[in-house]
Amino acid sequence: MTPAAGPRDGQDPRAERGDAAYRRALVALFCAGLATFAQMYSPQGLLPEIAREFGIDAGASSWAVGATTIGVAAGVLPWARVSDRYGRVRTMRWAIAAAMLLGLAVPFAPGFAAMIGLRVVEGVALAGVPALAVTALAETVRPHALGAAVGTYVAGTTLGGLAGRLLAGAVEEPAGWRAGMVVVAVVAALAAAGFAILVPRPAVPQPAGSPILGAIAANLRNPAVLVLVALAFLLMGGFVAAYNALAFRLELPPYSLSLMQVSWLFLAYLAGTLTSGTVWGLVRRRRATTVLLGCLGVMAAGLALTLGTGLAAIVVGLVLFTGGFFGAHSIANGLVGRRAAGLPGASQAPPLYNLGYYAGSSLLGWAGTAAFAAWGWGGASAMIAAAIALAAILVVVSARRHPDPVG
Numbered sequence: 001m002t003p004a005a006g007p008r009d010g011q012d013p014r015a016e017r018g019d020a021a022y023r024r025a026l027v028a029l030f031c032a033g034l035a036t037f038a039q040m041y042s043p044q045g046l047l048p049e050i051a052r053e054f055g056i057d058a059g060a061s062s063w064a065v066g067a068t069t070i071g072v073a074a075g076v077l078p079w080a081r082v083s084d085r086y087g088r089v090r091t092m093r094w095a096i097a098a099a100m101l102l103g104l105a106v107p108f109a110p111g112f113a114a115m116i117g118l119r120v121v122e123g124v125a126l127a128g129v130p131a132l133a134v135t136a137l138a139e140t141v142r143p144h145a146l147g148a149a150v151g152t153y154v155a156g157t158t159l160g161g162l163a164g165r166l167l168a169g170a171v172e173e174p175a176g177w178r179a180g181m182v183v184v185a186v187v188a189a190l191a192a193a194g195f196a197i198l199v200p201r202p203a204v205p206q207p208a209g210s211p212i213l214g215a216i217a218a219n220l221r222n223p224a225v226l227v228l229v230a231l232a233f234l235l236m237g238g239f240v241a242a243y244n245a246l247a248f249r250l251e252l253p254p255y256s257l258s259l260m261q262v263s264w265l266f267l268a269y270l271a272g273t274l275t276s277g278t279v280w281g282l283v284r285r286r287r288a289t290t291v292l293l294g295c296l297g298v299m300a301a302g303l304a305l306t307l308g309t310g311l312a313a314i315v316v317g318l319v320l321f322t323g324g325f326f327g328a329h330s331i332a333n334g335l336v337g338r339r340a341a342g343l344p345g346a347s348q349a350p351p352l353y354n355l356g357y358y359a360g361s362s363l364l365g366w367a368g369t370a371a372f373a374a375w376g377w378g379g380a381s382a383m384i385a386a387a388i389a390l391a392a393i394l395v396v397v398s399a400r401r402h403p404d405p406v407g
Contacts, residue, residue, distance in 0.1 A: 014142045021200050025140045026152045028199035029133055033156030035096060035191035036129040038164035039103045039122065040068050042184040044240075045165045045263040046177040047247050053177070054112040059370040062244050067116045069240075069361035071123020076131035076358070077216070080351040083128075088136040089199050095128020096192045103185035107178040127354070130157075134350040138337055139202035150334040151277035158276060158326055162269035163187065169263025219349050224339040227398040228332050229356035231391050235299075235332075237360030238387035239325045241368020242303070245380040246318070248372060255311060268318045272326030279327040280334070289399035292331045296392045298324030303381055303388070328391075329357075 015022035043050060043064040051061035083091035102122040109115035137149045167187060168180035219225045246265065250257045275295070282291045298320050305317025336353040364387060372380040 012142060015140060015145070016142055017145045017148070022141055022145065022149070024198050024200050025137060026149055028195045029137060029149075029153040030156035030159075031191045031194035031198065032092065032096060032129045032133060033153050034160035034163065035188040035195065036099070036126050037157040037160030038167075038184050038188045038191070039099065040072070040126055040164070041065060041161045042164035042168045042181050043177075044243055045169045045247055045259060045266060046172055046180060047244065048251050049172060049177045049259055050112075056112060058245075058248050058373045059366060062366050062369040063116055064119065065240065065244065066362040066366050067119040068123035068126065069358040069365065071120040071125075072127040072130065073123075073355050073358035073362060075124035075127025076351040076354040077348065079128040079131040080135075080348055083132050083135070087202075088132045088139065089201055092128055092132050092136065092199070093196050095125055095132075096195060099125035099128075100185065100189040100192050103188060104182070107181040107185070123358075127358075130354045130357070131351040134333060134337060136199075136202060140200060146337070147280040147283060147334045148277065151280050151330045154276035154326060154330045154333065155273045158269045158272040160188075160191070162266050162273075165263050165266040165269075169260045169266075172263075173258065173260045216348055216352065219352055222339065223401065224398060225336060225349055225352070227394050228336045228339065229352050230394055231328070231332050232353050232356035233360035233364070234387040234391040234394075235296075235325060235328055235360070236357045237364020238299075238368070238384040239322075240361045240365035241371075241380060241384055242306075242318075242321060244365055244369040245372035245377060246306075246314075248369075249377050250311075250314075254309070265315065265318060268315070268322040269326075271319045271323030275323040275327035276330040279330055283331065287399070288331050288335055289395055292328055292395055293392060295324045295328035295331070296388055296395070299328065300324075300385065300388050303384055307378070307381060 015025065047058070047061045047064060050056075050064050051058060054061075079091060079095060099122055102118060102125055106115060106118045106122060109118055133153050134150055137153065138146055141149050164184045167184050168177070171180035171183045220229075243266075247259075247262055249255070250262050250265070251259065279291055279295065282294075302317040302320030302322070302324060305320065306314050308314065308317075333350070333353060336349050339349070364383070368380045368383050371383050375382075
């Protein structure tokens with residue numbers, strides 16, 4: 001039987017699993033994740049064509065993605081502060097509306113420098129969604145339902161990333177990369193409209209904001225939070241580096257794939273759609289850090305398979321790598337709020353996580369593409385493997401000092 005909507009014990013008005021407000025929040029945040037990540041990563045499968053049109057190398061072309069993630073990294077903390085004053089939902093609506101307008105302008109940029117400038121500003125606007133999504137969920141659903149809710153939001157981000165890359169690649173072949181990005185921007189705008197219509201108001205009063213610098217300092221003094229920020233940097237950086245470099249690797253001999261064929265490899269994102277939600281079922285039976293280490297192991301195994309020369313091995317490896325990454329990201333993203341609970345300015349912990357996430361996407365994403373240009377896939381994969389290994393060490397050390405309870 002579906003539980004009735006509303007509070008059950010007269011104390012916590014937040015939604016329980018199965019409530020109408022819970023379902024609306026999940027669908028709305030799913031739409032927001034789809035809209036945000038479709039736009040953010042739509043150029044990734046188009047990088048070789050962008051490089052050719054503007055006469056730049058692989059490393060430089062990666063800034064078509066990296067510029068946006070720099071903007072996101074720069075925007076997450078200011079948006080969080082704005083939301084402390086004006087509310088999470090209202091702020092997210094402002095951010096996503098601005099991002100959709102900028103996304104429609106980017107494909108018409110007259111040159112690469114103008115495109116990069118617009119992508120930075122678009123990233124600042126997009127930052128309002130990942131900066132606030134988890135905090136908005138925490139103010140809408142009950143604590144024990146938050147992990148699964150975050151998993152659904154992350155699943156939306158995987159489908160957004162997939163849809164953006166597939167649509168852009170499919171349209172690029174007959175109509176060019178600019179048309180591909182326009183189509184993605186339109187689809188993202190429709191998803192954003194779905195978010196704006198469906199998202200419910202938070203069920204609990206928003207805590208009063210504390211001074212932003214003091215809130216950041218309080219979170220960064222907490223080693224358990226700091227480790228998760230570092231994980232976000234390392235894992236997202238390695239993930240973006242892998243997909244950036246593979247777009248170039250697979251259009252070269254012996255594969256010689258077209259950009260549209262390369263874009264189909266992004267179907268590996270479906271593995272992330274699956275794992276981002278299902279890992280929370282494991283977390284209910286095992287410690288979160290144990291499941292997180294398992295996800296890192298899956299990432300490493302998948303990366304190792306991509307070192308082979310056979311296309312089938314690369315595809316299987318990419319599926320494992322992607323599933324492991326999104327499983328790890330879903331857990332880490334869900335844990336950051338728990339570990340900041342009770343801190344002054346705890347609402348700044350999820351934005352700090354996203355700051356690490358998008359800084360890694362920008363810096364390590366560029367470094368991995370540059371490593372590929374210099375040393376091929378072996379060089380790029382060595383950098384990615386080092387990031388995974390360092391992340392695993394941090395998880396082990398943190399688990400000994402700050403063990404998470406089962407469930």
